[in-house]
Amino acid sequence: MSHRPIAGPDAQPAHFAFSAENLEKANTHIAKYPAGKQASAVMPLLDLAQRQEGWLTQAAVRVIGDMLQMPYIRVWEVATFYTMYNLAPAGEHRVQVCTTTPCWLRGSDKIVSACKKTLGIGLGDVTADGKFGLTEVECLGACVNAPMVQINDDFYEDLTEESMTAILEALQRGESPKPGPQTGRTSSEPLGGLTSLTTLDAGAGDD
Amino acid sequence: MPTLTVDGIQVTVEPGSTVLQACEAAGKEIPRFCYHERLSIAGNCRMCLVEQEKAPKPIASCAMPAADNMVIKTDTPLVKKARKGVMEFLLINHPLDCPICDQGGECDLQDQAVGYGLDHSRYDENKRAVQDKYMGPLIKTIMTRCIHCTRCVRFAAEVAGTPEIGAVFRGEDMQITTYLEHAVTTEMAGNLVDVCPVGALTSAPYAFHARPWELRKTESVDAMDAVGSNIRVDARGTEVMRVLPRTNDNVNEEWINDKTRYAVDGLKRRRLDRPYVRRDGRLQPASWEEALQTVAARIQGLKGDEIAAIAGDLACVESMAALKDLFGTLGSANLDCRQDGSRIDPAQRAGWLFNSTIAGIEQADAILLIGTNPRHEATLVNTRLRKRYLHGNVAIALVGEGVDLTYPYEHLGNDAALVQAIADGSHPFAATLKNAQRPMLIIGQAALTRPDGAALQAAARALADNCGLVKDGWNGFNVLHDAAARVGGLEIGFVPGEGGRDVAGILDGARSGAVKLVYLLGADEIDTAGLGEAFVVYQGSHGDKGAHRADVVLPGAAYTEKDAIWVNLEGRVQLGRRAAPPPGEAREDWAIIRALSGAVGQVLPYDDQRSLRRRILEIAPHLAAVDQVTPAAWTPFGTAGQVAATPFTPRFADFWLTNPIARASATMAKLSAMFGKKGEEKATGTHG
Numbered sequence: 059m060s061h062r063p064i065a066g067p068d069a070q071p072a073h074f075a076f077s078a079e080n081l082e083k084a085n086t087h088i089a090k091y092p093a094g095k096q097a098s099a100v101m102p103l104l105d106l107a108q109r110q111e112g113w114l115t116q117a118a119v120r121v122i123g124d125m126l127q128m129p130y131i132r133v134w135e136v137a138t139f140y141t142m143y144n145l146a147p148a149g150e151h152r153v154q155v156c157t158t159t160p161c162w163l164r165g166s167d168k169i170v171s172a173c174k175k176t177l178g179i180g181l182g183d184v185t186a187d188g189k190f191g192l193t194e195v196e197c198l199g200a201c202v203n204a205p206m207v208q209i210n211d212d213f214y215e216d217l218t219e220e221s222m223t224a225i226l227e228a229l230q231r232g233e234s235p236k237p238g239p240q241t242g243r244t245s246s247e248p249l250g251g252l253t254s255l256t257t258l259d260a261g262a263g264d265d
Numbered sequence: 266m267p268t269l270t271v272d273g274i275q276v277t278v279e280p281g282s283t284v285l286q287a288c289e290a291a292g293k294e295i296p297r298f299c300y301h302e303r304l305s306i307a308g309n310c311r312m313c314l315v316e317q318e319k320a321p322k323p324i325a326s327c328a329m330p331a332a333d334n335m336v337i338k339t340d341t342p343l344v345k346k347a348r349k350g351v352m353e354f355l356l357i358n359h360p361l362d363c364p365i366c367d368q369g370g371e372c373d374l375q376d377q378a379v380g381y382g383l384d385h386s387r388y389d390e391n392k393r394a395v396q397d398k399y400m401g402p403l404i405k406t407i408m409t410r411c412i413h414c415t416r417c418v419r420f421a422a423e424v425a426g427t428p429e430i431g432a433v434f435r436g437e438d439m440q441i442t443t444y445l446e447h448a449v450t451t452e453m454a455g456n457l458v459d460v461c462p463v464g465a466l467t468s469a470p471y472a473f474h475a476r477p478w479e480l481r482k483t484e485s486v487d488a489m490d491a492v493g494s495n496i497r498v499d500a501r502g503t504e505v506m507r508v509l510p511r512t513n514d515n516v517n518e519e520w521i522n523d524k525t526r527y528a529v530d531g532l533k534r535r536r537l538d539r540p541y542v543r544r545d546g547r548l549q550p551a552s553w554e555e556a557l558q559t560v561a562a563r564i565q566g567l568k569g570d571e572i573a574a575i576a577g578d579l580a581c582v583e584s585m586a587a588l589k590d591l592f593g594t595l596g597s598a599n600l601d602c603r604q605d606g607s608r609i610d611p612a613q614r615a616g617w618l619f620n621s622t623i624a625g626i627e628q629a630d631a632i633l634l635i636g637t638n639p640r641h642e643a644t645l646v647n648t649r650l651r652k653r654y655l656h657g658n659v660a661i662a663l664v665g666e667g668v669d670l671t672y673p674y675e676h677l678g679n680d681a682a683l684v685q686a687i688a689d690g691s692h693p694f695a696a697t698l699k700n701a702q703r704p705m706l707i708i709g710q711a712a713l714t715r716p717d718g719a720a721l722q723a724a725a726r727a728l729a730d731n732c733g734l735v736k737d738g739w740n741g742f743n744v745l746h747d748a749a750a751r752v753g754g755l756e757i758g759f760v761p762g763e764g765g766r767d768v769a770g771i772l773d774g775a776r777s778g779a780v781k782l783v784y785l786l787g788a789d790e791i792d793t794a795g796l797g798e799a800f801v802v803y804q805g806s807h808g809d810k811g812a813h814r815a816d817v818v819l820p821g822a823a824y825t826e827k828d829a830i831w832v833n834l835e836g837r838v839q840l841g842r843r844a845a846p847p848p849g850e851a852r853e854d855w856a857i858i859r860a861l862s863g864a865v866g867q868v869l870p871y872d873d874q875r876s877l878r879r880r881i882l883e884i885a886p887h888l889a890a891v892d893q894v895t896p897a898a899w900t901p902f903g904t905a906g907q908v909a910a911t912p913f914t915p916r917f918a919d920f921w922l923t924n925p926i927a928r929a930s931a932t933m934a935k936l937s938a939m940f941g942k943k944g945e946e947k948a949t950g951t952h953g
């Protein structure tokens with residue numbers, strides 16, 4: 059779903075300015091491209107602005123347009139095209155539940171309902187305190203550890219209702235739960251222990 | 266030059282042509298939505314599919330470069346089936362609302378659905394619906410109809426030079442809009458309606474007024490500025506419903522500006538539809554007989570040098586020629602068609618023409634603008650300048666007020682003395698001009714109407730000579746006029762004769778009492794308060810400033826209501842045609858003057874327009890070449906003088922309200938409130 063909530067004029071801050079540190083990063087990005095091609099830096103700059111503010115404000119779109127000498131509509135086209143730019147406040151912890159087929163087969167419905175129950179909000183909503191946002195997304199490429207969610211930059215995998223609830227509660231308490239598989243397995247090793255390269259006869263080719 | 270076969274016909278096309286162009290060269294019609302001759306190629310609608318031998322699947326002909334030995338088929342079952350498929354996809358989400366759609370009857374989608382559409386839909390799902398967008402007061406949007414061809418996006422970015430329209434979101438959610446739904450800030454917005462192949466963008470002022478098949482279409486010429494854009498006037502009954510552009514690559518290509526297109530609602534308001542005579546201090550309705558006799562009685566008591574005539578911006582060549590002849594027989598040399606007080610030397614054509622021609626701009630490689638804002642004074646010339654800029658390798662510089670011209674330029678400053686500095690080579694831009702193959706200058710009326718306008722014209726001439734602007738088959742000296750009547754008036758010599766008074770002289774004379782009768786042929790932009798005690802005859806179409814000051818009002822025809830000769834700023838002779846009758850008792854202008862000549866007992870020797878035109882060709886034989894430009898010889902002109910080192914002032918107080926028709930137009934009033942002087946102040950800080 060690329061058509062997603064856009065903050066109305068009242069919710070838009072009037073001004074945006076990159077922090078000194080981000081400005082330096084932005085200039086590094088711009089410097090990567092030859093003169094006259096600064097527009098190529100639009101995506102990293104939008105990302106920087108979003109990280110700084112938590113979401114992408116119109117003020118930031120205009121500042122970036124001016125920095126890169128792009129018409130605002132051209133920046134806005136990019137910002138609306140990619141779903142990972144949030145055009146409205148999306149919560150401090152942005153919980154994105156994958157509900158594509160593999161995750162769904164492995165029980166993503168339950169993960170969604172655990173999130174709804176713990177956070178008290180529906181899909182597409184943000185909690186009243188602005189701490190959590192909940193959205194449904196398509197495959198995030200971690201199907202081997204399905205079901206999974208992405209919270210900000212981290213993947214939480216091999217989830218159950220219980221582990222999902224525990225993660226959210228930890229976040230609510232201000233802790234930082236450990237990302238990755240929640241069942242104790244290392245990355246995407248087989249669940250029942252290692253099978254490859256441990257014995258010579260692993261049954262390869264038998265079936 | 267690639268040679269290829271299209272449906273068995275061999276064609277050779279220009280290198281860089283597309284397969285679609287090759288098909289057209291072979292006389293094959295290719296359906297299309299996104300492709301437009303004057304825009305970049307998008308290749309996103311897939312309607313133009315054709316079959317290419319040895320290609321595994323149909324190709325989009327608009328995006329495929331034509332190459333040697335290609336074998337193209339445009340009429341096979343495969344092609345037909347492919348196009349049908351595309352059409353079916355387009356119609357999945359397109360509403361079936363043709364009966365309430367303004368595009369109905371002139372819609373590309375409707376037309377092509379006849380050829381390639383199914384008679385039923387295989388889709389039961391809901392159609393997608395899109396919220397309408399605000400794009401400004403001229404564009405009505407029904408975005409559910411949009412087929413995402415992106416012609417409007419490309420037009421705004423490329424031709425208009427205001428990249429304000431874009432496609433946001435993506436896939437099924439894609440929507441065409443402006444940034445945060447700001448109004449588009451181009452004076453070419455009406456063309457968006459023309460380029461949109463469906464009814465997504467339609468004309469707001471014209472919404473639901475008429476169906477195309479009810480309209481009588483007349484090919485004519487625009488009079489809102491001096492470009493002479495080729496237009497089609499669509500009328501129903503006696504009413505002009507709309508104006509559309511006609512293609513003429515030498516003049517306006519296929520665009521017109523918004524004043525040309527939308528000022529026509531001014532044709533219905535404030536019209537002078539009967540003669541008036543001032544009695545007891547008030548203008549009172551009168552008969553033609555009475556009005557003409559009143560004027561004649563006045564004239565007969567006066568000597569030739571006590572009467573004077575000023576022609577306004579909308580006067581046609583015929584009316585000026587007749588008036589000039591009449592004043593000639595009355596022994597008056599007090600004539601002027603330069604109501605703006607232009608100091609231009611009327612003696613030599615080269616001195617007041619746009620000698621390079623509009624199409625010639627595309628060959629120029631160094632361009633100097635002097636005291637002009639072509640975006641407002643001649644929008645379509647500015648469009649050419651932008652086109653030239655897009656081709657690259659051109660140096661553009663401006664001496665004058667720095668404004669957004671839709672292309673970058675070097676702003677040399679706003680000081681008239683710079684013209685002399687470039688002319689004598691002390692300014693570095695002189696070298697740029699000298700080193701160019703086809704250098705040109707464009708000098709506007711903001712320069713020529715200054716008190717030192719004559720000196721500026723001479724300085725520009727010196728600049729042209731010194732910097733090599735005139736050489737082997739190229740004349741880079743260009744005057745930018747902004748009034749439709751002006752060049753025609755200069756061509757037939759509607760200027761002061763021996764010892765005659767110019768506009769300033771006429772106004773002085775009226776003030777001092779030396780001039781006792783002033784005949785205003787649609788002249789509204791003069792200082793009417795300065796006419797003193799003079800008896801004022803106003804002949805024109807609208808109750809504007811001139812008519813309010815008049816003692817006798819003679820109602821004339823507007824430019825859409827008469828057959829007339831117009832000469833554009835290049836000196837191109839074009840014929841305007843009558844699309845609707847003048848209202849009420851109003852008459853064609855030359856006929857009014859002919860009637861007046863009878864009343865004063867000096868009957869002009871022409872009984873119909875043909876004999877009048879023959880007379881015009883006696884005065885200016887080169888006007889016989891219709892649709893042509895007769896080049897002017899590079900003869901000496903101008904009087905050198907002192908150029909004051911002062912800035913140029915903008916030519917128009919308000920671009921949208923430059924003539925009586927525009928001032929009577931509700932649409933122009935709306936645009937003026939939004940984008941004119943006041944609007945600009947309001948709009949600061951929101952561009953993009």
Ligand code: SF4
Pocket residue numbers: 410411412413414415416417418441460461462463465466
């Ligand atoms: S609004 Fe019209 S011109 Fe623009 S993309 Fe849609 S169909 Fe094409």
Ligand code: FES
Pocket residue numbers: 156157158159160161162196197198199200201204206
């Ligand atoms: S389906 Fe959920 S990560 Fe691929």
Ligand code: FES
Pocket residue numbers: 296297298299300307308309310311312313314325326327328
């Ligand atoms: S006309 Fe060729 S793809 Fe649209």
